[in-house]
Amino acid sequence: MPESVILEGRHVRLEPLSAAHTDGLLRAAGESRDTYAYTKVPEDREAMARYIEEALQDQASGAALPFAVRDVRREVLIGSTRFLDLDYWTAAPAWPAGRSVPRSGAVPTVAEIGSTWLAASAQRTPCNTEAKLLLLTHAFDVWGVFRVTLKTDARNARSRSAIERIGGRFEGIRRAHTLAVDGTVRDSAYYSVVAEEWPGVRAALEARLA
Structure with missing residues (x-):
């Protein structure tokens, strides 16, 4: 199971999700719900508490690492995101040239970034871009x-x-x-970034934030 970690940039800080974030996340979710048609965002305190509890259960099983997203300039919570569907290959293939991150049961081999939502005021700002940069950097450069x-x-x-x-x-x-x-049956659009693409993706994200 990966360790909890705080990831911080110039715009956002990703904090390990906890029950203490319940009210702040509820305020963020209540700004406007116009963009949440396809996204699970709790509407009331009971639903938010259950949402956090289920995320922490997934973390305890080693399947996820959830975060609360805080705007560091305003010092307010603006949403949530997480690593999920973490998989741990017991016999990973040879690492590509120049990559030698050791494998262990505490380090995922592949990951997903998802369950992301932001308050209306944080959408179309650098916050999502930087949050993704922080998460991708941790996944590729720390976990490998x-x-x-x-x-x-x-x-x-x-x-x-x-x-x-x-x-x-x-x-x-x-x-x-x-x-x-x-409540309908969902088709899912899948995307990915692989290790060989990461340097170019990182450079593009850093350029967008510059």
Whole structure:
């Protein structure tokens, strides 16, 4: 199971999610819900507490590492994100040239970044870009993963565009993948960044934030 960590940049700080974040996240989620049609964002305190509890259960099992996202300039919570679907290969193949991060049961081999939502006031700002840069940097440079997956409801054009802007490469549509937030059967659009692509993706993200 990976250790909890604080990831901080100029715009955001990703803090290990805890029950103490409940009220702050509820305020963030209540700004406006116009962009949450395809995203699970709790509406009331009971739902938010349950959302956090379930995320922490996933963390305890080693499957996820959830964060609360804080705007460091305003010192307010603006949303949540997490590593999820963490997988630990017991017999990883040979590392590419120049990569020799040792494997251990505490270090994922592949990961996904998802369950991301931001308050309305934080959308279309540098916050999401920097949060993704912090997460990708930790995944590739600290854990040494082979791949980071990103996925979203295939209908969510806003989310798909955001993933493409940060450098995710479209892999395809997984049809009838899961139950959607609106209760329909969801097709999921899959994207990824692999280790060989990471230096270019990192440079592009840093340039966007400059």
